[in-house]
Amino acid sequence: MGMTDPTGVPSKENSPDHSYRAGGLDAPETGPVAGNSSIEWWRGTGVRALVRLGWQETKRLWNGRAPLHDIERRSVISRLFPQGVSRRQFFTRFASLMMLSTAIATFGILADSTAVVIGAMLVAPLMLPVLGGAAAIIMGWPRRIVSRALLITVGATLAVLLAAVISFVVPGHTDPLPAELMARTSPNLLDLGIALAAGAAGAYGQVKRHAADALTGVAVAVALVPPLAVVGITLQLTEWQLALGALLLFLANVVGIVIAAAATFLAAGFVPGRNPLRGHPQIVRGVSWAAIAAIIVVLPMQFGRGNVLPLSDPTDEVTVFVEEYVAERESSSEVVNVAVEVDGGVTEVDVVIASSFAPPSVNALAQRLAEYLSSPVEVRLLIVASETKRATVTP
Structure with missing residues (x-):
């Protein structure tokens, strides 16, 4: 049976399958590679001994603590x-x-x-x-x-x-x-x-x-x-x-x-x-x-x-989601305002969009938003006609 030093770590002389270098412990060069490789690594590198040493030190500190007067x-x-x-x-x-x-x-x-x-x-x-x-x-x-x-x-x-x-x-x-x-x-x-x-x-x-x-x-x-x-x-x-x-x-x-x-x-x-x-x-x-x-x-x-619990303040999160959703699908539409209110577990969202072409579908927006929030939503979409006029004046 191999001997151990006072710390519980196997000594060099009684551990022929281990090589010890300054700065750390090397894994054994021999031993099974497949199947039980994790177990061999655990045993071979001395990690188990180090864990045991740490546990013994913790117990020593616990048992050696001074009781309160x-x-x-x-x-x-x-x-x-x-x-x-x-x-x-x-x-x-x-x-x-x-x-x-x-x-x-x-x-x-x-x-x-x-x-x-x-x-x-x-x-x-x-x-x-x-x-x-x-x-x-x-x-x-x-x-x-x-x-x-x-x-x-x-x-x-x-x-x-x-x-x-x-x-x-x-x-x-x-x-x-x-x-x-x-x-x-x-x-x-x-x-x-x-x-x-x-x-x-x-x-x-x-x-x-x-x-x-x-x-x-x-x-x-x-x-x-x-x-x-x-x-x-x-x-x-x-x-x-x-x-x-x-x-x-x-x-x-x-x-x-x-x-x-x-x-x-x-x-x-x-x-x-x-x-x-x-x-x-x-x-x-x-x-x-x-x-x-x-x-x-x-x-x-x-x-x-x-x-069970609503988001503390979903306004910013919902606003970013709506703006990204509209920008990805309708380049001619622009989100003007988003108002959010949580009532009875339902997130109510009022969206104002300025659009010069076909606006996004309110049903599709509500469906995607409900999936994103993982909670019931009610979306009301107000569409404002958008028209751009330009004037150039030369004095």
């Missing part, structure tokens, strides 16, 4: 799960900030003001309950998991209702729908990636208080209240699909923060013991449920966007 752990727990008088103060402060943040976000969205919406993000009353839920999951505290889930649900419901009331009381600011609103109705995997990064930063800021300044950036990077304000506004406007998109964005943010924060708490030694996953099945179950929730959120974001 009891005083630091209690400090984090007291901030995430206040008790006694602090508990009542926490709930009072949470309710007050939730209403204020929702009001700021709703007015900012209706006014289409990015600066005002950012102001609502900075209040960030939902961040602590979400981080508390992540900490409860990896500590195996089912009661606190339920309490934080209920707190998030109550806060989200309060935000949606308040936003709907404000939208009803302050009419006339939703025609056309503000860009700040539309930007939060078509979530994608990038939003989930942002939530994951922000959740890790938020948990790190809780565990390492010298990094607490990062919490402000986290609140701006992944906003929880503005999507809820959009849900309330769109429900009041009976824009069900837009409301669904904004709700999906909120859920993606919550799930992403919880998963990343739980992983960060584990890596930072928040759970006592060198190997917290061993002997704590409730932690594994909690992380598994969080992963299942992430899959449930990701599926409609990845596969159902074209059928």
